Amino acid sequence: MLRLLAAALPLLLAACASVQPGMTREQVLASWGQPTRSVALPDGQRLQYSQQPSGQRVFMVDVDAGGQVRSVRQVMNRSDFARIATDGSWMRADVEREFGPAPDNERVSSWDGPILTYRWREGMIDLYYWVYLDSAGVVRRAHEGVDWRNMRHTIN
Missing domain, CATH: 3.30.1450.10 (Beta-lactamase Inhibitory Protein; Chain:B, domain 1)
Known part of the structure; x- marks a missing residue:
């Protein structure tokens, strides 16, 4: 590999x-x-x-x-993701203009709207970036997380 x-x-x-x-x-x-x-x-x-x-x-x-x-x-990097505003000024269209359409649109029971999921890499770590939209398509929350699926390959 x-x-x-x-x-x-x-x-x-x-x-x-x-x-x-x-x-x-x-x-x-x-x-x-x-x-x-x-x-x-x-x-x-x-x-x-x-x-x-x-x-x-x-x-x-x-x-x-x-x-x-x-x-x-x-644009799949921490400094560009940091530009995403969660104060109600960004809409789905703003996210897609700056990062492209998300490959995954997820839903979870603890959130009422769609969650846009992007995959990216920082150094040797595979990551996700989640952008939470409310039912009107307004960005309300955003954060990164580790993609644990590939961690065993990184550690070995």
């Missing part, structure tokens, strides 16, 4: 490096293909490239109205 990861790492890094600010939207599409989802922004468009549900990365490529790439970033 480690050999497979070691072989895949250069390809992943090359893919990340292949799309950079200043490129055109067409160059992005030629390099990475069609996005998982495209979202309109006030001054352009966001191309979302998600590796969810199996993968743990989601890349956002922001393109301005002229078709030039402004930024490229991987």
Whole structure:
């Protein structure tokens, strides 16, 4: 398994490096293909490239109205998740614009609305990030947790 990861790492890094600010939207599409989802922004468009549900990365490529790439970033990380507001100002659409659609929408008896579940990785630890919505789709709670399913692989 480690050999497979070691072989895949250069390809992943090359893919990340292949799309950079200043490129055109067409160059992005030629390099990475069609996005998982495209979202309109006030001054352009966001191309979302998600590796969810199996993968743990989601890349956002922001393109301005002229078709030039402004930024490229991987958003499945602690600092980006920290931007999620639980004060009632964020809705489901805000979460999906910033992180892409969640691969899982769960429900539990102790919460009245859906729970969006994202998978991500910090160092060698597989994690979940849960975003709790009320029945109107307003974000009310959010937190991370460990994905224990793969911990035995990390420890060995």
